[in-house]
Amino acid sequence: MSDILDRILAVKKQEIAVAQMQKPFDSMRTEAQAAPASRDFVEAIRSRIQHQRAAVIAEIKRASPSKGVLRGAAGKDVGKAPIPEDFVPADIAASYARNGAACLSVLTDEQFFMGSADFLQQARAACELPVLRKDFILDEYQVYEARAMGADCILLIVAAFFSPIFQQDATVNQGDDALVRMRKLETVAHQLGMAVLVEVHNADELELALQLTTPLIGINNRNLKTFVTMLDTTLQLVKQIPPERIIITESGIRTPDDITLMLSQHIYTFLIGETFMRAPDPGVALANLFTTNLA
Numbered sequence: 001m002s003d004i005l006d007r008i009l010a011v012k013k014q015e016i017a018v019a020q021m022q023k024p025f026d027s028m029r030t031e032a033q034a035a036p037a038s039r040d041f042v043e044a045i046r047s048r049i050q051h052q053r054a055a056v057i058a059e060i061k062r063a064s065p066s067k068g069v070l071r072g073a074a075g076k077d078v079g080k081a082p083i084p085e086d087f088v089p090a091d092i093a094a095s096y097a098r099n100g101a102a103c104l105s106v107l108t109d110e111q112f113f114m115g116s117a118d119f120l121q122q123a124r125a126a127c128e129l130p131v132l133r134k135d136f137i138l139d140e141y142q143v144y145e146a147r148a149m150g151a152d153c154i155l156l157i158v159a160a161f162f163s164p165i166f167q168q169d170a171t172v173n174q175g176d177d178a179l180v181r182m183r184k185l186e187t188v189a190h191q192l193g194m195a196v197l198v199e200v201h202n203a204d205e206l207e208l209a210l211q212l213t214t215p216l217i218g219i220n221n222r223n224l225k226t227f228v229t230m231l232d233t234t235l236q237l238v239k240q241i242p243p244e245r246i247i248i249t250e251s252g253i254r255t256p257d258d259i260t261l262m263l264s265q266h267i268y269t270f271l272i273g274e275t276f277m278r279a280p281d282p283g284v285a286l287a288n289l290f291t292t293n294l295a
């Protein structure tokens, strides 16, 4: 198995080890506990969808492994190049907020998405919206790190917890091991006042996700092996999600028809990146896509 997720996770494992050498676990935990209060991510979504209005989690994503650079010129030395003028996280965040976003999602992975913790901090400081740290979180250390950088919500990707790269106890079955580890991280996140968005791609992952307590269930329409997005992924899996959970459709949402389709199935929460990042003004693109559904 050398798909993209495993490649990312192998790098993550090293990054976590290095980070922990630079700032030990206890210091990171102390920093997280001293961070300014978190913003209520779940409430920002709920206050909209309870009135059948769309809730948009608007993403700040400079590049992705499947699409390359989405916004801003790419030099050869792209990871180290100065940030191009049209990729200014604070401006993008302010524009999203002005145009009706419910929450932000900011990529903090550097190697594969050209993100950074700085982008999250800059975006959060530029508006009042709660912010999701979009990264591959598998270790308790990263949960404290997320809060220390100001995150209000973390992402747990169920598929990542199945990877042997982070598996902890080889004597139990993979699903049990994954669930124990996810529960642990969920507990820490909740203790720190952060929400948890648990992401699934198929029915097996969904079954595990539903054993967490978080109300936020993200269905990623992007197949992590092929990168192909299929909105049908959401439409199939929603049938197995009890009504008290909040369903978030993620990836590959581009057109007003996509929005109408989801709303017709009572899916009101959207996580959208690329469509906005490619537009001249990401917030205006958001307002245009949701013309009648945000009011």
Ligand SMILES: O=P(O)(O)OC[C@@H](O)[C@@H](O)c1c[nH]c2ccccc12
Residues within 6 Å of the ligand: 059, 061, 134, 135, 157, 199, 220, 250, 251, 252, 253, 271, 272, 273, 274, 275
């Ligand atoms: O850019 P899109 O197709 O609108 O997708 C946004 C978001 O769903 C996607 O960035 C994403 C979903 N899950 C992830 C996990 C890691 C990194 C990125 C993601």
